[in-house]
Amino acid sequence: MPISTVFEGKISRMQILDESGIVDTALEPKLQTEMLDKIYRLLVLGRVWDKKSLALQRTGRIYTYPPLEGQEAISVGATLAAGMDDWLFPTYREASLVYYMRGHPSYKSNLMWMGLEDGLKLDKRIRCFPYATPIATQLPHAVGAAYALRMKGEKAATIAFCGDGGTSEGDFHDALNFAGVWNAPCVFVVSNNQWAISVPRKEQTKSETLAQKAIAYGIRGIQVDGNDVLAVYKAVKEAADDARAGKGPTLIECITYRMGPHTSADDPKKYRDSDEVERWRALDPIKRFQVYLLGKGIWNEDYEKKVLEETAAFVEKTVQQAEAFKPDPKDIFRYQYARMPKNLEEQMEECFGSK
Amino acid sequence: MAKMNMVEAINACLAQEMERDGRIVVMGEDVGIDGGVFRVTEGLFAKFGKERVIDTPLSENGIIGTAIGMSAMGLVPIPEIQFQGFDYEGYHQVVQHIARLRNRTRGSITVPMVIRLPASGGIRALEHHGESAESIYIHMPGLCVVYPSSPYDAKGLLAASLSCGDPVLFFEPKRLYRAYKEEVPEERYEIPLGKANILREGSDVTLISWGAMTYVSKEAIEDAQKQGISVEHVDLRSLSPCDWDTIGSSVKKTGRAVVVHEAFKTLGFGAEIAARIMENDFLDMEAPVMRVAGWDIQIPYPKQEEYFFPDKERILKGIVKTAKF
Ligand SMILES: Cc1ncc(C[n+]2csc(CCOP(=O)(O)OP(=O)(O)O)c2C)c(N)n1
Ligand SMILES: [Mg+2]
DSSP, X not given: OXXXXXXXXXXXXXXXXXXXXOBOTTTOOOOOHHXXXXXXXXXXXXXXXXXXXXXHHHTTSSOOOOXXXXXHHHHHHHHHHSOTTSEEEOOTTTHXXXXXXXXXXXXXXXXXXXXXXXXXXXXXXXXXXXXXXXXXXXXXXXXXXXXXXXXXXXXXXXXXXEETGGGGSHHHHHHHHHHHHHTOSEEEEEEEOSEETTEEGGGTOSSXXXXXXXXXXXXXXXXXXXXXXXXXXXXHHXXXXXXXXXXXXXXXXEEOOOOSOSSTXXXXXXXXXXXXXXXXXTTOHHHHHHHHHHHTTOOOHHHHHHHHHHHHHHHHHHHHHHHHOOOOTTHHXXXXXXXXXXXXXXXXXXXXXXX | OEEEOHHHHHHHHHHHHHHHOTXXXXXXXXXXXXXXXXXXXXXXXXXXXXXTEEEOOSOHHHHHHHHHHHHHTTOEEEEEOSSGGGGGGGHHHIIIIITTHHHHTTTSSOOOOEEEEEEOOOSOOXXXXXXXXXXXXXXXXXXXXXOOOSHXXXXXXXXXXXXXXXXXXXXXXXXXXXTOOEEEOSSOOOOOTTOOEEEEOOSSEEEEEOTHHHHHHHHHHHHHHHTTOOEEEEEOSEEETTOHHHHHHHHHHHSOEEEEEEEESTTSHHHHHHHHHHHHHGGGOXXXXXXXXXXXXXXXXXXXXGGTSOOHHHHHHHHHHHHHO
């Protein structure tokens, strides 16, 4: 036969908690009460901290801020699924929450948005990369890191985040291609929040799913409901386990929605209608998990009140600590080179001599 | 005439040029329905439709690479790179193809286009959002680099960039986008590339600047005047081609020069200007050429950015020191 099928692919979608919070018991990860409580508190922290940050931006206490609202389940689920030996490569959007979950003092994340490099002074032990502002540029780093970890004999994977828009950059291609060729222990978590600023997902690629891009690189791809924290957790955990076991990389497309503006500088009313936003509000990741915890006998109104109060107090303290921080302006010169060249010393003197 | 800020002036120019030349297409991230993150392309999508105002996928390399093909086929693309700090993703297309096509085909395939680059800092934007990397393009043969410093100049220089026949990197100083308004003619006009503008005549020191630094320098020049120092202010308008004649005749008159730019001092365009003055005007000079520039450090995050950019005080100090040398 002159023409025959040489390849066929398919992509599965996973959801564990449906839109109304009903659980698929066959897929449900068996998590202890403590863990479930932790997940809920982190989701709430994500939401409350985010709202506070946006409010701080509105009053000029921080600069441009990219809100996370609506996407908390991906940050929380993926970060909890990672092992403490894995390295994480977040984007700007989930950076604060991911860093905090790995042990970065929360006030330092506020410092990033207050425009200070001190916020990104990440203790190497938390195994996180500084978020990359240029879209998708972190992805090849995660692949190289994965290669190195394997070569060093560490049983560790790397988890790299990016957005739907990020999949259009050449770096995305390079990362997936290298990861596939090297069979690198790497997990790509794409937060498909439907928008890249004003550009809708369907204008980024003609592919029906982002997950299917994995197929072309010969790696595993799966789509999950990104507003379902259990599904994200399970997918990332399995992918990271596989990666560490030498089974290569996985691309996980998490379907979610950016509820807020792209950043505090953006006005989404210009390009999307509020009906769409409201439709997604009904799919909120936190509400859904609440219903699940209610069924588990964990969530009730007193619990909710307690979590909200404790979270608000934590965020308040975070802001205070951040605002009390005093940077040393000379640091803008000190970290350019291992040893400061004489010419730079002179410039530093000139700079601060005149101020 | 209408009063316009720089965003309005560039927007008016784009609309006017698109009206008269159906080959022009505007392309980039968020340039369509959103009108660009700085609203420079506002209204163009509604007016000219999605074939001529293209919201592209998120890829600078894709934007510039496809613009090359479009231009070679006779369109006149105006790609917008959302922030100049993200043009590195498309840089290889610029230096490997845009800069070379005319030469390596001995003029048979040329790719005129105007790549718009919102550049420069001082507006407390995030990292990579405040860069002014004109030097990396000026360094490349085959490219024109234009850097307006006022709404009036922006409109006239953009029109000239579109008709000059060469690829142009059009730097737009974000700090001046909405800083002030001035009279801008509604009718079409061109300000030729390669011709500097003497903003103010003076006899003691020549101050050479472009973009946002022209604006900041004006204040320093006022202060210098109060101290009895007469400054001749030359705004370059276009950096490649550069108006070496005007620089030369001005420094011949004053014997002293200060160059102000926000790009890093090392190999910033000030270095080239100083070298040219050294080559051409050595015997006329009374003082070494002074550079007031961004320090040789990565631009600090927004909270501490003011330490980086030349401000009125630093520029004034440079003028005084040069005048008194
Ligand atoms: C290389 C590069 N180009 C452009 C930008 C400007 N920009 C910042 S975020 C963004 C959209 C990103 O969309 P997506 O990848 O979907 O992530 P999301 O913001 O939705 O989380 C753009 C165009 C950038 N930061 N980096
Ligand atoms: Mg997105």
